[in-house]
Amino acid sequence: MDRRSAMFLTLLGGLVPRGLLAQSNKRRASPASTKGRGTALAPATRRPRTDDPVDTDSEAAEEEVPPNLPAEPGQQWRNYDISHYTSLATNQNNPQNAIIEWIFRRTTQAEWHGDKIAVLSASRTQVRAYNNANVLKKVDEVVERFTNAEHDILSIRVRFVAAVDSRWRYAVYSRLTPVGSGPQGQQVWTLKTEDSAFALAQMQIHQGFKLLTDRNVEMVNGQTLVIKTSESRGYTGGLQRESAAGLGYQPRTEQLEEGVTLKLSPLLTYEGDSLDAAIELTANTVKNFHRTRVIAPREVGPSELTIDVPEVTESRLNQTVKSWPLKQTLLISAGIQPGILQSKSGLFNLRIPGTVPTGTELLVFIEAEAQGRAASARDRE
Structure with a gap:
């Protein structure tokens, strides 16, 4: 590259706003440690949170919505690691279902079936949730009680x-x-x-x-x-026709x-x-x-049963x-x-x-x- 081309590129870089250049590098949130129980309602794999409104620029809001999920204003995406908890229930086919059931008890199902798109699903390794900040706070609380319990x-x-x-x-x-x-x-x-x-x-x-x-x-x-x-209590629940010819209807045991x-x-x-x-x-x-x-119609025996x-x-x-x-x-x-x-x-x-x-x-x-x-x-x- 000659001296004239180098000077031109230097001048061009100075004219482009820094914010535009920064958009090419995505900012990644580093997960904060939640050592101790300073904030009791924080999820085990996330940093402590407060009751203040969620800042969309904060690290807690940095998880990206999957590309195949339509963006919904006001909704946020969360992933929760539950692999340690599910590894305890070795005799259960789907131990993660218990977490979903308790989330429904805490939030009610109506909050997941409204006008806005919402997601709640679970595998043996993670729970995935897509909802507003208030609902996600309740999900945080429930997941914390499973994954970070005092006793297993x-x-x-x-x-x-x-x-x-x-x-x-x-x-x-x-x-x-x-x-x-x-x-x-x-x-x-x-x-x-x-x-x-x-x-x-x-x-x-x-x-x-x-x-x-x-x-x-x-x-x-x-x-x-x-x-x-x-x-079991046995009783005569009704009548049925026997296959043998000539017997007619017989009592049916239930x-x-x-x-x-x-x-x-x-x-x-x-x-x-x-x-x-x-x-x-x-x-x-x-x-x-x-x-x-x-x-009852019978060919053999009394008709009264x-x-x-x-x-x-x-x-x-x-x-x-x-x-x-x-x-x-x-x-x-x-x-x-x-x-x-x-x-x-x-x-x-x-x-x-x-x-x-x-x-x-x-x-x-x-x-x-x-x-x-x-x-x-x-x-x-």
Whole structure:
């Protein structure tokens, strides 16, 4: 290059604004360390954030929207590394689904299905979110509680109890702390462990009760535990035509399931001394089968047959209990479920009043303790 060309290029560079030249080099945000717990709501893989409005020029807003996703004003993109958490749940097919479910509980599904384009998806290695700053802050909080928990493993004990009646409350009612209620009058309390032991002793000694289930399970923080106990009740649900010629219609045997199903998803708080618990409790009771006579076309035998009409009750509770202290008992009353998982035939199968259960109350005792070791300092960075 001769001297005249060099001078020309130098002059041209001085006339071009610096900002225009800077656009050719993208500024990359360096991830900031979140050592310690100075900001409790910060995600494990991101720097601490404040409640101030998000600055679009800040490092927290530097993650680029994927090129195939239409740009939406006010929406921002986030990636969260969850590989450490999912590696703990080796016996789960899709452990990342628990994070998505808790994000929905925290944000509600409506915030992901509005007028603006929004994204929420998860693989075993990362959660991807595209939404406004307020919603993303809630996502940050949820992901933090999974990936940066004080403990990874919880020990859960679940007991289903059929109490003969509701009078077990007499001596312990003042020790119950109400924390929720259900649509069919279900009640939820917390109480000290020694008080729950006292309540169980009162039922066993003075009024009688039946322990339907007693299970101890270790589970990964945030995952869903399913405890189920049930029995099949056979009955004649209708008629069916036999293939053999000349028999006509015959009674058809069917099955109903009576029992209790508990789905529990406990998630530790930041401090690690209490947890939020998403609870879904279903109880089905087959109270009775009412025998009914019907006339059916038959070539052989009487035309009059008997079928059963089932009388069934169901109780459903679906809610999230917040700030349940560890090492305290969560007690749920599913209401009166007469004779659930017990015989209801009565004396000599005659169902004489006083010989069949009428006031059985279904109770669920749940205890939780932090079992796994605390997350290491490396995981908290």
